[in-house]
Amino acid sequence: MNTERAKRKLSAILSADVKGYSRLMGEDEVATVRTLKKYREAVSKLTKEFRGRVVDSPGDNVLAEFASVVDALECSVEIQKLLKDKNAALPDNRRMEFRIGVNLGDVIEDEDRVYGDGVNIAARIEGLAEPGGICISGSAFEQVRNKVPLGYEYLGEHAVKNIVQPIKVYRVLMEHEAAGKVIGEKEPKAARRGWKPVAAVAVLVLVAGGLVWNFYGRAPKIEPASKEKMAFPLPDKPSIVVLPFVNMSEDKSQEFFSDGLTEEIITALSKTPKLFVIARNSSFVYKGKPVNVQQVSRELGVKYVLEGTVRRSGDQLRITAQLIDATTSNHLWAERYERAMGEIFAVQDEITLAIVHALRITLTSGEQARLVGKGTKNLEAYLKAIEANEQFNQMNRQGSLKAKEFAKEAISLDPKYAFPYAILANAHMLDAWFLFAESYEGSMKLAEDAAHKALSLDENDPYIQSSLTNLYVMQREHEKAIASAERALATGPSASRSQSSMGVALYFSCRFNEAIPFFEETIRMDPYPPSAQFRLLGGAYSGAGRHEEARKAYENALKLNPNDLFTHLSLAAQYAELGRDEQAHAEVREVLRLHPKFSLDYFAKTLTFKDQSFVNRRLELMRKAGLK
DSSP, X not given: OOTTTOEEEEEEEEEEEETTHHHHHHHOHHHHHHHHHXXXXXXXXXXXXXXXEEEEOOTTOEEEEESOHHHHHHHHHHHHHHHHHHHTXXXXXXXXXXXXXXXXXXXXXXXXXXXXXXXXXXXHHHTTSOTTOEEEEHHHHHHHTTTSSXXXXXXXXXXXXXXXXXXXXXXXXXXXXXXXXEESOOSOHHHHHTHHHHHHHHHHHHHHHTOOOOTTTTOOOOOXXXXXXXXXXXXXXXXXEEOOOEEOSXXXXXXXXXXXXXXXXXXXXXXXXXXXXOOHHHHGGGTTSOOOHHHXXXXXXXXXXXXXXXXXXXXXXXXXXEEEETTTTEEEEEEEEEEEGGGXXXXXXXXXXXXXXXXTOOOOHHHHHHHHOOSOSOHHHHHHHHHHHHHHTTOSHHHHHHHHXXXXXXXXXXXXXXXXXXXXXHXXXXXXXXXXXXXXXXXXXXXXXXXXXXXXHOTTOHHHHHHHHHHHHHTTOHHHHHXXXXXXXXXXXXXXXXXXXXXXXXXXXXXXXHHHHHHHHHHHHOSSOOHXXXXXXXXXXXXXXXXXXXXXXXXXXHHHOTTOHHHHHHHHHHHHHTTOHHHHHHHHHHHHHHOTTOOHHHHHXXXXXXXHHHHHHHHHHHHHHTOO
């Protein structure tokens, strides 16, 4: 931002997003994008009619600015009325409901954009609104209370991330009979004016008793997540999701660092069989969104939610974290860490063990050592490795190139650090598997060297064992693949990666019925999985002769990623198996659109199944569909 041109002003900010956007995209990406575009156009038109302007619209969010809070609120009401009418014409599962938050606050204007606490508060308040509803801040309420024929329900003071003082929040009541009413404000004004001295005395008493709340002690009372409304039954052991830690650093390029911290905690917790841990992929669905822990709990089917923030400034770190039981709304644990950058490993360990203790899980000394074990003491090597892993997670050609570059830099800084070797191995396998490499054999040789080097340095890391499983599968060493998958499960029993590794090992060993439960468990641990998980499940169903289930799994994979080359290949064969030739030919056209130089001979190298007759049948079906 050019601070020389930036100016401050008081603005009414409207922030809106779509409830259940990830689910809508997962079920029908094309229809969701089409509906979102129409609804955004309607919102933009109404915003102009009420003398406002849309300043940003990333993803499913809309951010608008108004000179008047009255205009912002009246516009919000008209938006909800209009979208309610539009949704009435759609099936229940395709309705797109927005939540809206309105705040009056100080913002920084830079060119056509606005920034600052005034914007952040509006976004946080939006997360408290019901689908189709509106919430406003106390500052906005004071401006509209007697000026708009609406009612309000006082929801109390809410602690808002990175805002020092709690924010008063009101729910807007749009029903005609509620006009002019304010529900929930039982406290007389005189009492409200005199709260500060009383609070000061109360704080002193708490200090004396050793019961001072830390900065999370102001957390609001929120409606617990209903177990009956959860998308999945709760597991029979403590279940947790670690939400992406929010990067509060001024340097947004440090995003990889906050993401890496999140992933390190997920990985550590996954090393005990006494927890059910949601996978990184599903955790990161909520990245960058206002967090509603009850919604997260319901959608993922977990009881506990960990959230936090990271601010890195030079060599100093400020990390906050809190653990919430979403089914009771109780805050089980919270802490703030102000440390030097070199203490990041210790902070990760402290957070991990604090979670375990808060959940009353008893660990043996060996289990505890495994949870907090680190592969390097070199901070720069660690930072390069997590950046390499972040690039690899992009799962594309450019990400693979960057992953290899950063992994090699990490290795140069600490040649005995196993993790970057495993990333390097995975990137080379990705090159071979996804047809990125000119030489399949060359990439596989580089992957083999890196994977075995990683193993020689740390044979008890589940990530490394999972990498070896993939390597052995691609080398057609199926018994070794199963043995590595068993070690991955032993060292990382609560990791979706370990479950998937065993599924992969059994699948390519043509033990399809045995593979299915592992893939199903992987998807339970990763409810928003990458398309590959549904593709693998579809392959196992197909191998087991459950062809209609296979078709549905493949089609689910394409909903997640319409450009998944391998799913189009698999679905072409599946349609051919079912005698649906026209649909099989359509899938072949998609394959050639995505990879004009596709070669069935090259692809055959990736079909490393133990039973050659199964491979021959797959190739026969693909030729029948029209591939060459």
